[in-house]
Amino acid sequence: MLESRFSQIRLLLEEALPMVSQDDQKVIKNFDDRLQRNFYTKLQKMSAEEFYQFDGLRKSYLLEDNVWMNLIDKMSRLIKFPRRDFYPEDRVERRAYGKKKKQYELNACHELFHGLKPLKVYDFGGGVGNLSHYLNTHFAVSSSVIDANENLIIKGRSKLKTNKGISFIHTVVDEKCDLNLDSNSLGVGLHTCGNFAFDMLKVCSHKKIKHIVNFGCCYSKITNHKYHLSQNSQKKPFLNYRALASATLSFGTVERDQYDFRLKILDYKYSFYHWLYTEHGILKFCPMSNARRSLYSLDFKDFVSITLKRFFPHLKPPAEKSLMSFYKSHPNRQLIKYFTAYYACSRYFGELVEAYLLVDRALYLQQKGYESHIFEVFDPQISPRNKAIVATLNLV
Numbered sequence: 403m404l405e406s407r408f409s410q411i412r413l414l415l416e417e418a419l420p421m422v423s424q425d426d427q428k429v430i431k432n433f434d435d436r437l438q439r440n441f442y443t444k445l446q447k448m449s450a451e452e453f454y455q456f457d458g459l460r461k462s463y464l465l466e467d468n469v470w471m472n473l474i475d476k477m478s479r480l481i482k483f484p485r486r487d488f489y490p491e492d493r494v495e496r497r498a499y500g501k502k503k504k505q506y507e508l509n510a511c512h513e514l515f516h517g518l519k520p521l522k523v524y525d526f527g528g529g530v531g532n533l534s535h536y537l538n539t540h541f542a543v544s545s546s547v548i549d550a551n552e553n554l555i556i557k558g559r560s561k562l563k564t565n566k567g568i569s570f571i572h573t574v575v576d577e578k579c580d581l582n583l584d585s586n587s588l589g590v591g592l593h594t595c596g597n598f599a600f601d602m603l604k605v606c607s608h609k610k611i612k613h614i615v616n617f618g619c620c621y622s623k624i625t626n627h628k629y630h631l632s633q634n635s636q637k638k639p640f641l642n643y644r645a646l647a648s649a650t651l652s653f654g655t656v657e658r659d660q661y662d663f664r665l666k667i668l669d670y671k672y673s674f675y676h677w678l679y680t681e682h683g684i685l686k687f688c689p690m691s692n693a694r695r696s697l698y699s700l701d702f703k704d705f706v707s708i709t710l711k712r713f714f715p716h717l718k719p720p721a722e723k724s725l726m727s728f729y730k731s732h733p734n735r736q737l738i739k740y741f742t743a744y745y746a747c748s749r750y751f752g753e754l755v756e757a758y759l760l761v762d763r764a765l766y767l768q769q770k771g772y773e774s775h776i777f778e779v780f781d782p783q784i785s786p787r788n789k790a791i792v793a794t795l796n797l798v
């Protein structure tokens with residue numbers, strides 16, 4: 403099942419790739435280099451409300467275009483995985499540490515862990531040990547937290563010092579690491595970012611760990627081609643940073659005010675890049691993702707002056723009148739409309755990229771002798787990286 407799904411995902415991904423891997427700077431430099439698709443043009447003609455319904459409420463069918471419909475139809479059959487409603491039916495929350503989202507995730511995994519009946523757990527990237535604490539409390543298993551971040555280990559050790567069933571191992575898990583692990587155990591990675599997912603799967607399968615549960619996250623941090631793991635991948639297609647980042651988007655619906663805010667961020671960021679190129683000939687990516695929310699509540703001119711000070715302190719802030727006339731100009735509005743349409747569609751195709759990466763990982767484990775499955779475990783509205791690879795070693 404996984405193999406045939408994988409080859410279909412791969413085929414469709416090759417077709418959808420330009421729609422997730424655009425080089426934005428090329429388009430800013432020359433608008434004619436944008437991706438030309440009829441459905442982008444149709445999207446740009448939608449009313450704001452209709453566009454919100456399409457993008458923010460995920461009503462893909464509002465875009466009436468045969469090419470689009472065909473792609474979405476093919477995709478929707480490939481990105482869905484069995485939904486295992488592991489969250490207790492009575493929704494009684496069992497005692498769990500961590501923030502509300504973490505507590506939800508731990509409760510939602512309960513039945514999954516119950517089904518695996520682990521005797522010993524290795525909690526890969528377990529941080530301060532919230533998952534280990536949960537498993538120790540509700541299943542009475544001993545657990546070793548393995549994490550590269552020493553501060554988290556110190557914090558976890560002090561928080562859980564009375565709990566004799568939990569130990570901490572401070573180490574970086576990579577292809578070369580040699581951990582002494584008991585194979586009759588469960589190796590779990592609850593949100594292993596970037597390369598760490600593959601490194602964990604590799605270590606666990608090498609050590610013939612009986613059960614493996616892995617939730618990925620932060621796919622944009624994957625480097626050194628640590629995707630295309632299975633023999634089925636044939637090492638292509640190439641996924642650039644943009645394509646990998648699209649897999650980490652949130653694919654749920656959003657409230658209108660949150661959605662409008664998302665549009666404003668896009669508008670300000672791309673107008674800034676566009677202005678910077680037009681005025682100064684500079685094309686440079688500025689990592690603004692951790693900018694304060696309040697920055698986007700400012701006027702565009704204040705946004706520009708603060709952003710300039712941060713990334714280009716040697717440049718003089720522009721005069722307000724000329725900046726605002728650029729911001730409102732036809733070429734800038736046209737560019738923003740295009741990017742808005744492009745990213746609305748890429749938010750759909752990101753799900754295909756995520757499915758590709760996960761099925762590839764599941765197949766990799768299959769080829770190492772595991773029976774692998776992928777399940778949707780969390781409600782994507784609460785925890786967008788909601789899919790788990792669950793693998794059990796076939797004992798011959």
Ligand SMILES: C[S@@+](CC[C@H](N)C(=O)[O-])C[C@H]1O[C@@H](n2cnc3c(N)ncnc32)[C@H](O)[C@@H]1O
Pocket residue numbers: 504526527528529532548549550551554573574575576591592593594595598601619
């Ligand atoms: C996204 S956090 C998840 C933390 C925790 N599992 C949770 O669900 O709250 C990823 C964790 O993996 C750890 N990590 C990342 N790469 C690692 C590696 N190569 N080896 C060991 N730990 C790593 C980080 O320090 C971090 O604590």
